[in-house]
Amino acid sequence: MTWDIVGHELAVRQLQLALERDEMPQALLITGPESVGKMTLARLVSNALLCQGPAAQRPCGACRACRKFASGNHPDFMAVTPEEAGGSLKIEQIRAVERFLTLTPNESAHKIALIGDFERATTAAANALLKTLEEPPVYAHLILLAQDADLLLPTIVSRSRRIDLRPLSPVTVDAALQTRWNVPAEQATHLARLSGGRMGWAVRAVTETEYQQRMDNALRLLLGLLRQDLPARFETAQALARDEHTRPDEILAYWLTGWRDVLLIQTGNAPRITYRQYDQALAEIAQRVPPNAVLQALQALEACRDALQHNANAQLWLENLLLNLPELA
Template identity: 30%
Template structure:
């Protein structure tokens, strides 16, 4: 059985220790902080017929059905595929299900993730169920982007922040999951993941360290005019576009900080320090700020599932990047 993550022990005790459970919880925090894992454990606890020692018993019929992923009162709502939205048809189907009596005679639990990709119509349809909840139904909404949710949705849920662990705790946990990696690799994975151990673990599985090395080399070739923006954009079309935008946005911030402090620590990870240090000699702060805003705007559009072509977006990004130093 999956255990609660070490950095979530206090949150867990607060959830299960409530004398009366709310009809809706909204777990929010950075991607990779363990929100979904906690939601699944909480759902199992809520459905268990005889929870013991602050966890589900694992032996009752409800627990066995849950373990077999066949519990009729455990409902999950997710996009049809990654990158898509949660459509109103999914919410209508959910609403119809929770209007029925729980088949196991206890609670019905709904996990909806990620809540921020609900369409406006889906959110409004769900709102009706949150305003007039069915008896015995508990909603567990999960979001990585709390600001994207309607205020009316947030106001009808118990908000539960799920923060990241500190660096030492994150590295200890990550080392246990990835024993073949050395300390340098673990540190870089955590730096690239913004301190998220679960995201760092996924980065390791997705070979993001090699991806990062290839992207850094591509940027160097671009600035040396060994590759044109269109060529490099073509090479990057299969890479995660949001991740690339994250890196370029971070590099903009690194240059700005370095221009103010002249401290190489502010240039970020060592792999890009020589490039960013060189660019800092030529780039104007106003241009850099405009580019940073442009990147964040496109990133937000992608997160909101706007239909942007990756090749054209990346080519525009690289043209802007070269323009920072007058190319």
């Protein structure tokens, strides 16, 4: 049985085996970076548990249970995530999960609750879930998603079977974009490089039309910052950290691309740059900023991106990053 997910072969095989042997753990904790495939995998496990098709073909996609699941109407499946983007997972939501799992299944042998962004659970919410984790009803399955198990209560982690998803290789993302999403080769390779191995991000970049616009805006912001004085940069950092509509980690990914382009120009590889429409502005930077300072900027960006992915204080990191950018003014 091939599950409809790119990569993560080991995790998929492990879960399929558990299904075949009817040994699916009652508590699964799927961890990994944002958009790496946690939700896709969790939905496949849920769907496979509910599917009434032949055992070797679950999820079959054709039975009544699969059709109900696909349309979001399966009565034995419940998914909760924080109600607002960036908000927390509240105790009322966990109580709703508890109530859902208390009642026996309606149509299948299992009842599944999927909880996304579990690192955003309030302490009260996490503690409330512990009770359910300690003595789940026999038919109950809990699937928790989190970016990093270190951010969760150790008692939650120790009661769950952990599945760690790592970023895919750029080659895998590249090939999937070309074969499954019909993305032209050059664009696919470029997006795969930008994606950091996160398939979900790459697919959104292809399917969301404003993607190119966001990429351009990010580079223009960087070009502007290089000519700003420190107080102006300080304000920009604060605005970036505060603005709920911008995703700092995404902007940082584009800036990484911009600085790599500068480095490519400096090493005589100008034809390989990504931001071709900005080649003159980038060539000017390549001429005025020494290569070691470009490398430093790249390292600082990578450190900042890592920190933000681990929920560090965004404003502090962005201030530090922006104030230390080279100056072109």
